[in-house]
Amino acid sequence: MGYYVDEHVKNTERVFPGQGRYGKKRYDMNENPEGLPKEFVDGVLKEITPEFLSIYPEPDRFLRKYAEFLGCGVKFENLVATNGSDMSIRYVLETFGEEGKGVVTVSPSFEMYWVNCSILGLKHVPVTYEDDMTISIDKILGAIDEDTRIVVLLNPNNPIGNVYTDDDVEKVIAKAKEVGAIVVIDEAYHYFCEKTFLPYAMSEDNVIVLRTFSKLMSIAACRLGIAIGHPQLIHYIKNSKLTFDANSIALLFAERLIERPDIVEDLIKIEKEGKAHILKRLDEEGYEARGGQGNFIFVKPKKNAKELAKELEEKYDVLVHAYGNPLLKDFIRVTTGSKESMDVFLEAFFKADTL
Ligand SMILES: Cc1ncc(COP(=O)(O)O)c(C=O)c1O
Known part of the structure; x- marks a missing residue:
């Protein structure tokens, strides 16, 4: 015991995602199962020269273009680019959280919220779902008090794809302001x-507001997230951030992508068609399936969900997400993608899920 370890870090128990996922059929982490068009990727890769790789990242040109791409009056000074939105979450919790004080999130939610609370010694205040998998906004409002420093809403929520209304969000903003x-x-x-x-x-x-390039934009490998807010908030986040955070390859891919609204529209259309297709096929086969507003659905298999997920992986190289959480334990979560990729999943699923 000859060295000091931060108590919060020491007491945090992490579970990292499994590896060896290349070449498998990936419906477990809400990435695009197929990725971007190959000719687009090849075109961007041609721009990556030895000179390009030798220079430290310069995010500003991309951020100016991204501000225009977002619209809604967003300007350069409203933006900061980070190493995935994971890193935005860390910076926001570090900057606006206070040790021992509250961070309100619904639960279950994206795990990096509680993980960062744990690492930073913030008090995670989980608001649980109702039994019918809805979220009570009154419960969220009830959890916000004088000790609250941060309230987190995921829209749509992960893992359950609920969405909020303007009225819900306005109430939360007003209550947060009060405290x-x-x-x-x-x-x-x-x-x-x-x-x-x-x-x-x-x-x-x-x-x-946090956005990522890992989901629809299909470049999870590059790691690019954006935090968007009042210039003063962005200024504080920039104070806390690493000098070079979002990398040049991510910034280049993202810049070329937002220059191609046709690709972005196609990605949206392809996923929508695929989601409608899988929901229809599951319904035809008598399955209970919940399609929320994200690129994922929940399906209640006939078999035990965890055992089925294991079998899908071992026998069919198909990866899905199963949960220990009591609310979700009877379901598998399946990432949605193109119609073709949904058929690949369905073929394995129908074969595996027989009693
Ligand atoms: C709600 C939510 N926020 C943030 C992230 C992190 O995304 P990334 O770090 O890849 O930008 C995820 C990833 O699954 C997510 O589900």
Whole structure:
């Protein structure tokens, strides 16, 4: 015991995602199962020269273009680019959280919220789902008090794809303001769900919207997230961030992508068709399936969900997500993608899920 370890870090128990996923059929982590068009990727790769790789990242040119791409009056000074939205979450919790004080999130939710609370010594205040998998906004409001520093809403939520209304969000922002808290609206699954709360990040001084390039934009490997908010909030996040955070390859891919609205529209259309297709096929076969607003659905298999997920992986190289959480233990979560990729999943699923 000859060295000091931060107590919060020491006491945090992490479970990292499994590896060896290349070449498998991936419906477990809400990535695009197929990725971007190959000719687009090849074109961008041609721009990666020895000179390009030798230079430290310069995010500003991309951010200026991205501000225009977002619309809603977003300007360069409303944006900061980070190493995945994972890193935005860390910076926001580090910057606006206070040791021992509350971070309100629904539960279950994206795990990096509680993980960062644990690492940073913030008090995670989980608001549980109702038994019918809806979220009570009154419960969220009830959890916000003088000790709250941050309230997190995921829209749509992960793992359950619920969405909020303007009225819900306005109530949360108002309550957070009363107690001096920041509201984070994580829009990782935007584009699968058209509704955005970005206008609130522009009009309010305590709202931060998070976006990622890992989901619809299909470059999870590159790691690019964006925090969007009032210039003063962005200034504080920039104070806390690493000098070089989002890398040049991510920034280049993202810049070329937003220059191609045709590709972005295609990605949206392909996923929509695929989701409608899988829901229809599951319904035809008598399955209970819940299609939320993200690029994922929940299916209740005939078999035990965990055992089925194991069998799908071992026998068919198909990866899906199964949960220990009591609310979700009877379901598998399946990432949605093109019609073709949904057929690949369905073929294995129908074979495996027989009693
Ligand atoms: C709600 C939510 N936020 C943030 C993230 C992190 O995304 P990334 O770090 O890849 O940008 C995820 C990833 O699954 C997510 O589901």
